[in-house]
Amino acid sequence: MNIIILVITVSMLVIAAFYVVWADSFFTVLAASSMVSVGLVLLFVLLRAPDVALTEAVVGVALTGVIYALTLAKIDLWKINDNDDNNDVSQSKQ
């Protein structure tokens, strides 16, 4: 039973990690990379390391996301409401 949950968690983690590479807007990239951290938290809990899970939950899910979002906002790549193409990775690279 535990193995099944583990396989599901790791699959979710890996899919989210691949989505980080494929996604084309910074907002979804950030959400997916937080998803990787959520998968890691579940993995740590299942492997009976609650201390590490707590650290990963606070740092990986919350603080890293906030730091990335703030940095992207400061360099004008983080726009959710505007319909201009600034949050499109492929276009901002040009």
Next chain:
Amino acid sequence: MQRWTTILFLTGLSIVLFAIITPLVLGQSPMLVGKLINASAVNDTGAANLVTAVVLAYRGLDTLGELAILFTAATAIGIILGTTDKTQTTSSPTAGFIVATAAKVLFPLLLVFALYIILHGHLTPGGGFQGGAVLAAAFFLLTLADSGNNIKHKVTQVIEALAGTAFIVLGLVSFALQGVFLQPWLDKGELGSLFSAGSLPLLYLALGLKVGAELANLLSSLANVEK
């Protein structure tokens, strides 16, 4: 090109992850050190949470090194971004209704949770690093909700300095009493009660305040930096 390298790396990582979980027997460690620590840690330190016993008692000097690393990183970011106290930020927009309301509701809960994690570090999973990060997140949530409500850099710097000094002073007192730096001292007390494990809860309190002040400082200087 870079994308393909990343995908290659992720593929390798997923293969390793799946290889790890298939033959895994949960809860049975083949390591000898773990067995030794399991057998002797409670008698040596009086901490119910053995991770704390390792982090603060057996490997206290490593924890001091981690603090030094975090301090160096926070100082470098402070130098690059600047730590000026601004009275009001005109550039950043005010948060929406959901964030503003949730911040008011969540702030006291986060504060209680952070202090619980820090003060019960020797009893339950958690401790100074985790509690400090939650503490920083709680205070930054207020800044996020209302941009006029900035974290005062002068206050956090004083807290950070005092907490860092307290950690080293606790180690030096143990050096004076027992001849070993950062050895646990004070009465071990009853296993599992709040006032137990000697000096370990005091060390974790200093650690939590230092980490919290440093991270709050870092986040608010990142939020206030000019474009």
